[in-house]
Amino acid sequence: MESKLSCSVSLHEEMLEEKKVFVADCIELGISDFGESVDEALANLKQAVYLVLEEAPEKKELLEKEEPLLVTRLFL
Numbered sequence: 001m002e003s004k005l006s007c008s009v010s011l012h013e014e015m016l017e018e019k020k021v022f023v024a025d026c027i028e029l030g031i032s033d034f035g036e037s038v039d040e041a042l043a044n045l046k047q048a049v050y051l052v053l054e055e056a057p058e059k060k061e062l063l064e065k066e067e068p069l070l071v072t073r074l075f076l
Contacts (some may be wrong), residue, residue, distance in 0.1 A: 005063040007049065007071045008071075011038060 005076040013020055016034070022041040025032045026049055033048045035041035053060055 004065075005060065005071070007063050007064060009040065009042070009045065019025075029059060 007029065010025040012023055012025075012026060014034070015021075016057050019036075021034045021036060023032055023034045024038075024041040024045040026045060029049060029052055031045070031052060033041060033044035035044050043046050048062075048063050053063075
């Protein structure tokens with residue numbers, strides 16, 4: 001299987017200056033970005049990831065992985 005660049009993303013809502021925004025976190029790189037919609041938050045995070053990789057290309061190896069077998073959430 002071919003290795004691709006990808007990252008695990010956590011998405012949640014926050015209030016910013018009395019306005020609801022969506023925050024997307026890239027787990028592997030420890031970076032976040034936000035937007036007024038889920039799509040905007042993800043697009044902004046993708047751009048932030050590209051900027052990090054441009055400035056620190058060695059971090060690319062953190063995102064080189066095969067597709068996961070399973071992605072889930074465990075509620076306690």
